[in-house]
Amino acid sequence: MAARPRSLSESLLRSYKVAHTRLLTAAEGLSPEQFAWSAGPSLHSVAWQLWHAARWDDVFASYLHRASKHDPRTQVWERESLAERWSLTAGSLGRRDTGTEMSDEMAEAIRFPDQKEVISYARLAFAYTEEGIAVIPDDRLLAVEKDDPDGDSLLDNVLIYVEHLSRHLGMIESIRGLQA
Numbered sequence: 001m002a003a004r005p006r007s008l009s010e011s012l013l014r015s016y017k018v019a020h021t022r023l024l025t026a027a028e029g030l031s032p033e034q035f036a037w038s039a040g041p042s043l044h045s046v047a048w049q050l051w052h053a054a055r056w057d058d059v060f061a062s063y064l065h066r067a068s069k070h071d072p073r074t075q076v077w078e079r080e081s082l083a084e085r086w087s088l089t090a091g092s093l094g095r096r097d098t099g100t101e102m103s104d105e106m107a108e109a110i111r112f113p114d115q116k117e118v119i120s121y122a123r124l125a126f127a128y129t130e131e132g133i134a135v136i137p138d139d140r141l142l143a144v145e146k147d148d149p150d151g152d153s154l155l156d157n158v159l160i161y162v163e164h165l166s167r168h169l170g171m172i173e174s175i176r177g178l179q180a
Contacts (some may be wrong), residue, residue, distance in 0.1 A: 007138050008138045008142070008155075009133065009134065009136060009138050010139070012133055012141075012158050012162070013133045014160075015162050016133055016154075016162055019162055019165040020122075020126040020129075020130070021164070022169050023050060023122065023126075023165060023168070024119060024122060024123065024126070025055060026045055026046070026169065026176065027047075027050045027115075027118075027122070027172065028171045029176075030115075030176070030179075032114070032115045034179050035047050035115045036115075037179065038108055039174075041104035041105070041108060042072075042104055043171065043174070043175060043178075044107050044108065045151060045175070046172050046176070047115065047118050048099065048107060048110065049168045049171045049172050049175070050118060050119070050122050051112060051118055052098060052099040052100075053164065053165055053168040053169075054121055054122035054125040055096075055098040056088060056098050056100075056161065057099060057125045057126055057128070057129040057165070058076050058125040058128060059075060060129060060132070061075070061125065061128040061131070061132040063145075064132030064133065064135070064136060064154070065128075065132050067137070067140075067145050068140070068146075072164060076121065076125045077125070080121070080124070085113075086117075093110075104150055122166060129161075132136070133158060136158075141153065141154050141155040142154070
C-alpha cells in the first residue's frame with residue numbers, strides 16, 4: 001500500500017522537527033565548558049547560538065499562534081520570565097530581545113545559566129513553534145497577515161525561520177569543529 005503524500009504543512013513541520021532535533025543533539029553532545037566556549041567576537045558560544053535560534057522561534061511561534069487565532073499565549077520567554085530568572089536585562093538583548101543587532105561585546109558578555117536550562121528553554125520554544133506550524137491550514141500558508149511589515153506570506157515566514165535554524169546549526173557545527 002502506498003503512503004499518502006504529506007500536506008504542505010506536514011512537510012514544513014517535518015523540516016522544523018529535523019532542524020530542532022539536530023540543534024538540540026549538537027548542544028547536548030557538549031560538555032558544559034564546550035557549550036559556553038566562544039570562538040571569538042563574531043562566533044559566539046553554542047549557548048548563545050542555541051538561545052538565539054530558540055528566541056526567534058519563540059517570537060515566530062507567538063506570531064503563528066496569533067495568526068491562526070488558535071492560541072493567544074505570549075512567548076515562552078515571557079511566560080517563564082526567563083530574562084528575570086536568568087538575570088538578563090530585558091530590553092538590552094538586541095531586537096525583540098533575541099540577540100539580533102547586539103554588539104559582539106554585549107553578546108559575549110551574556111552569562112547564560114546552566115546548559116540544561118538553556119536546552120530546556122530551546123525545547124519549549126521549539127515545541128511551541130511546532131504547534132504553531134501544525135495549526136496553520138495549508139490554504140492559509142499563502143496568506144499575508146495585515147501586520148506583516150515585509151508583505152511576506154505565512155509560507156515565506158516559515159521558510160525564512162527554518163533557514164535561520166539551519167544557519168545557526170551550521171554555526172554550532174563550526175564551533176564544535178574548532179573544539180575538536
